[in-house]
Amino acid sequence: MATNGELPIEPHKTFDTILVLDFGSQYTHLITRRLRELNVYCEMLPCTQKVADLPFKPKGVILSGGPYSVYWDDAPHVDPAVFDLNVPLLGICYGLQEIAWHHGKNVLAGEKREYGHAYLKIERHTGKEAHIERLFQDLQDDMEVWMSHGDKLSHLPDSFVTIATTNNAPFAGIAHTKKDYYGIQFHPEVTHTKGGTVLLKNFAVDICKAKQDWTMGKFVDQEIARIRALVGEKGQVIGAVSGGVDSTVAAKLMKEAIGDRFHAVLVDNGVLRLNEAETVKKTLGEHLGINLTVVDASELFLGRLKGVTDDPEKKRKIIGNTFIEVFQDEAKKIAKAAANSPMAGEIEWLLQGTLYPDVIESISFKGPSQTIKTHHNVGGLLKGMHLKLIEPLRELFKDEVRALGANLGIPENLIWRHPFPGPGIAIRILGEVTPEQVRIAREADYIFIEEIQAAGLYRKISQAFAALLPVKAVGVMGDKRVHDQIIALRAVETSDFMTADWYPFDGEFLKRVSRRIVNEVTGVCRVVYDVTSKPPGTIEME
Ligand code: GLN
Numbered sequence: 114m115a116t117n118g119e120l121p122i123e124p125h126k127t128f129d130t131i132l133v134l135d136f137g138s139q140y141t142h143l144i145t146r147r148l149r150e151l152n153v154y155c156e157m158l159p160c161t162q163k164v165a166d167l168p169f170k171p172k173g174v175i176l177s178g179g180p181y182s183v184y185w186d187d188a189p190h191v192d193p194a195v196f197d198l199n200v201p202l203l204g205i206c207y208g209l210q211e212i213a214w215h216h217g218k219n220v221l222a223g224e225k226r227e228y229g230h231a232y233l234k235i236e237r238h239t240g241k242e243a244h245i246e247r248l249f250q251d252l253q254d255d256m257e258v259w260m261s262h263g264d265k266l267s268h269l270p271d272s273f274v275t276i277a278t279t280n281n282a283p284f285a286g287i288a289h290t291k292k293d294y295y296g297i298q299f300h301p302e303v304t305h306t307k308g309g310t311v312l313l314k315n316f317a318v319d320i321c322k323a324k325q326d327w328t329m330g331k332f333v334d335q336e337i338a339r340i341r342a343l344v345g346e347k348g349q350v351i352g353a354v355s356g357g358v359d360s361t362v363a364a365k366l367m368k369e370a371i372g373d374r375f376h377a378v379l380v381d382n383g384v385l386r387l388n389e390a391e392t393v394k395k396t397l398g399e400h401l402g403i404n405l406t407v408v409d410a411s412e413l414f415l416g417r418l419k420g421v422t423d424d425p426e427k428k429r430k431i432i433g434n435t436f437i438e439v440f441q442d443e444a445k446k447i448a449k450a451a452a453n454s455p456m457a458g459e460i461e462w463l464l465q466g467t468l469y470p471d472v473i474e475s476i477s478f479k480g481p482s483q484t485i486k487t488h489h490n491v492g493g494l495l496k497g498m499h500l501k502l503i504e505p506l507r508e509l510f511k512d513e514v515r516a517l518g519a520n521l522g523i524p525e526n527l528i529w530r531h532p533f534p535g536p537g538i539a540i541r542i543l544g545e546v547t548p549e550q551v552r553i554a555r556e557a558d559y560i561f562i563e564e565i566q567a568a569g570l571y572r573k574i575s576q577a578f579a580a581l582l583p584v585k586a587v588g589v590m591g592d593k594r595v596h597d598q599i600i601a602l603r604a605v606e607t608s609d610f611m612t613a614d615w616y617p618f619d620g621e622f623l624k625r626v627s628r629r630i631v632n633e634v635t636g637v638c639r640v641v642y643d644v645t646s647k648p649p650g651t652i653e654m655e
Contacts, residue, residue: 122339124332124508125169128154129323132171136160136179136189136207137478142470143302144175144205146510147310152325153317156508159478164194173201173293173321176208178300179478182264183207183214184221189478190214201293201320203248206262209287209296216270223265223281231279233258233299235286238274245276245288247319248295251311258285258299258306265298293320329516333366336505340370343503344462349374349451350503351444352464353436354405356385356393358530359466359506362518364403366505367464369521373404374458376447380439382432383411384418384537384546387555396527406447410439418539418546422583425540425655432536463500467507468514531576532610540655544583549636554581556634557600564626565604574616577604579630580643580654588638590631597638600630605652613647 124130131148135141135157148155158167160176174195181188191211195202204212210220233256235249258279266284269275277286277297285298295316301309317323344350350367354360354377367375377397381390390407398405417431448460506514518528534540538558542550557579565571582599589595602623607613627640643650 122335122342123168124154124327124335125156127335128327128331129172129321130169131155131173131175131317131321131323132167132169133157133175133177134160134162134191134195134208135476135478136177136181136211138178138180138205138207140300140302141177141477142473144177144313145469145473147302147313148317149327149510149513151310151314151317152327153314153323154327155317157473157476159476160189160191161478162192164192164198171198171200172323173203173317174198175316176202176204176211178206178208178261181207182220182222183210184218184264201316202295203316204294204296205300205302206298209284209298210264210266212294212296213266213270213273213284213287216273219267219270220264221267223263225281226263227260227279227281228262229260230305231258231260231281231285231299232256233277233279233285235277236275238276242274242290245274245290245295248286248288248297248312248315249276250315250319252308252315256306256308258301258309259303260299262298295320329513329520333369333517333520336366337370340367340503340505344371344374347374347458348462349376349448349458349460350462350464351376351378351447351460351500353377353440354379354393354397354403355533355535356389356397356527356530357533358511358518358528359468359514361397361401361523361527362514362521363464363466363506364397365401365518365521365523367503368401368403374451375404375464376451376460377403377405378440378443378447379405379407380436380443381407381409381411382414382436382439382537382539383548384414384432384539384542384551386533386538387559396524401523406443408439408443410435413439415546415548415551420545422545428539428546428655429536432539436535461501462503465502465504467504469506469508469510472507529572531571531574531578534653538578540653541578541580542583543580543654550581553598553600553634553636554579557581557630557637557640560629560633561602561626564622564629568622570616570618573606574604575607575610575613576652577602577616579603586639588631590638595638597636599639599641600634600637601641601643601654602626603643603652603654605647607647607652610652613652615642615644615646618642 133144145155145157214220235254272290273287276288279285282298287296301312354364364377379393397403421427515528538554539546542554561579580601585596604616605613606616630640
């Protein structure tokens, strides 16, 4: 293993890697995802990446689409050294135009923009040029593809042939006759392009010869070795867990790598879900064997939240700042104990559950005039501890994190848990957060989720919760007039949490939930269902 001063191995050093150079298209991350789904490891870097500084040698390079026109003065261009790498190249949309531009500046604005579906006709080649067929092998001669462009090639660059056309684009697909350079005007990475994944597989597996060995089983072994090499024989790591998927998977991975030298901390902020601290203790501590400390700081949090009724942002700030304070105190205690224990190591590392979409967001190409955002470093948050960050999930997409979790033996119900906000149910209690309001919101939420699970709907719904409204309504219970609060149920379906729609429960289901909440939760006399989509609503209510 890399312990003698070498850099610990990263996935791109052991897995065959396809490099995607990003020109700022909104679909670039999808290219990466599609290839990963084919078990081909793939990483994205901005189009400005200097080839000499590449930290690995790719098996092939894909140039993404982008919002610019290659003939603009300030258009982004790839480092010409890419063409000397001697590996296959695939240009998609802007990427195609970039390859053509490099080979003779023959791109101009088209008369007609083409946006949406188009029918592609593949031109088969035989004889000497038969190899260029490979991009379209196993695909039909007529393909439905998805286009989004306004520019076009004026003519074929030298040494290129046409391999596909549409009515509006005579150069919808081009290939170099001698080298493995391909360009396509359509987007194979979006699901609207039927057969797009086959095309990407043809490129990555057949043309680039990348192995399809990116599996979670292999990643686990390699990542464990990497963490061990990084942390060393004595180093210790601390990290906060929340009971959510990411922090649990990251924590379990650390446990497998360095055992009790990983210290997990759950801060009970008083606004966790019903029985949550207990459940996390059982699952992470007992079941998964993670070295876990639960800090009950609920009184401190609730004390500071008292009387805050005006601005929801204030609640979030109080909870965020108090969390850092409590976590830091605990980290110091653990560090002291660790230094005096038989393990006698120092806590030098902070575990963070950063995922690949955050990394992509921070390195994606934002255009000629904008600087590229650097990734924020929360290590600095813990004053006086100078912790280095360890981010074992930073190469993974969410579904890969779930697959990793399953591989590590994390129970299914935890792997598929809905997201839960950091400020907890404090932002689902509209108005002042008091112990009594927390009780009501928790109990109602518990019933709602229990019924969703019983109806087999939990995985269909992306996020669901009960919120407590700060108003009272009149009701009649047992012939007696009551004046109690209202619970608002919220359940949404979404694929990316950017937009969402409310879930269409059937009436019987809502009736059952409403009956149970009003009967079982003291202080509630009415239940309503929130039928607002996002936008204009947000998923959470505060
Ligand atoms: N700006 C280029 C065009 O309009 C590329 C578009 C794209 O990559 N989607 O043709």
